[in-house]
Amino acid sequence: MYKIGIDLGGTNIAAGIVNEEGKILLQGSTPTLATRTFEEVIADMGKLVNDLIAQFGITAADIESIGIGSPGAVLNGNVIFSNNLHWVNVPLCKELQKYINVPVFADNDANVAALAESTVGACKGYKNSITVTLGTGIGGGIVINNKLYAGSHGIGAEIGHMTIVADGIPCTCGAYGCWERYGSATALIREGKAGMARDSQSLIYTLAQGDENKVTAKVVIDAAKAGDKTACEIFDDYVKYIVIGLINLVNCFDPDVIAIGGGVAAAGDFLLDAVKERYEANIFYKDVDHAKIVFAEMGNDAGIVGAAMLS
């Protein structure tokens, strides 16, 4: 038996046939064109799935289940609310079953990525884990007792919107000082730009050729790696804020492990070592075993594989 995982994004729908070990055997994609009605989007999703099945030379009878990772708040197979898709109360699973009659499950995309790490990735073998994605924002998924924890109303694991700086930087969510204003890739880039503006001697300036649009997370981290003072200050501050959020999660959930993913993770051990050092120095119960911090492993496959693992 095979499973199908669908990674529903604001731009593209990616889907894959996945085996029981979580390996993607065949995948494809189609544009979301999210301005259309949900019926039209889901019709294309159904076509993509049926095309994959045909191409792989199997039938619906060989598919155990389909899972969908969707942006927004997802509960009982419905997308309650999604900014990216402009959806409110969309019966996602039921609608897809019009095109293929197998069990369909859905959950939030960050949750699904966490499930991928938990079942076959960096958190495999651990009962309680959290996967944190440091990207444009900060996403998170929580696995408790080997099961995805999505909360009571499908709005759990919005960990990027923990306030860590009361009265801090305004967030898109309407609150102030959310973790993602300080710990996301976006935050690192913002601070890198500010650093370049106030210090034209900084290596950030050189690497970005003085062009604000060329300041990426990689530029800031590369400058810090090279020992540039301004970049190091920005990097240390960034690590401080990442660790505040991680310790908040430990103080709330006490998981076995927290996996860090997202574009920023490309900085490798330079980032991970700095995060771990500060984490160990600041954790509450230093003398008691506490969560390990690791990098996520599933990368771009997390969406499809995690969705396929939904049940």
Add this chain to the structure above:
Amino acid sequence: MYKIGIDLGGTNIAAGIVNEEGKILLQGSTPTLATRTFEEVIADMGKLVNDLIAQFGITAADIESIGIGSPGAVLNGNVIFSNNLHWVNVPLCKELQKYINVPVFADNDANVAALAESTVGACKGYKNSITVTLGTGIGGGIVINNKLYAGSHGIGAEIGHMTIVADGIPCTCGAYGCWERYGSATALIREGKAGMARDSQSLIYTLAQGDENKVTAKVVIDAAKAGDKTACEIFDDYVKYIVIGLINLVNCFDPDVIAIGGGVAAAGDFLLDAVKERYEANIFYKDVDHAKIVFAEMGNDAGIVGAAMLS
């Protein structure tokens, strides 16, 4: 069959015989005298339990289980670490079984209080709930799928040590800006004293007769209720910080309900209405169902009843 609940505190050990509906039928207590060896403390605990059983006219055969709520980190029946008791790796349950041969369970005291609210108190009937105690510090207990969630290493639900103000007020835990520095009764009293010091016209000054030691949470709240400007400012700020922590919990856990307990809850609807108003105005997913905020109901019984409910 009966259950026995034990509330192990730094000062007293309280125990009670509890029926299956969570009603305390008989209770007693003995001083902890925490400077003694753990064997001595637990021997007294055993004596207290056996005395209660004898007094109630039953035998150990009538006791289904004993539960203990203990300060500190508790895992698999052992107190891994407790500041208050000066205990490290104490085999609490095993040691108590030397005195009475029934199943013994143990968990952290704040967790146990949450279990009491979940099984027979303010969170009864809800699957996922959090009980927050605003007292000297901020304690918390988390119930997920009707079961206490204590994390992987027995150090979960230290929600009072979420950082909500990066680089804020130093905390006893070694970190800065923890929720309990801003949302506990202690924080309200601290701000009340500061308010009295800077405004001798404040009603806080009058109610406390200008004596710093007479500034209690009740004094500050009574002054705010009466419309005193300084007290109202302090109260509004206090509510702001309580709500930041509550919304952080919602963004992490998305529970059905959060129950607020502790001394501060005596302020009644004046506090609860202010908290709810700010909470509804600031919650992330306003248009999606989200956790209710209520007062805890179990009061002083929470420790014994919740411990008895452990299994």
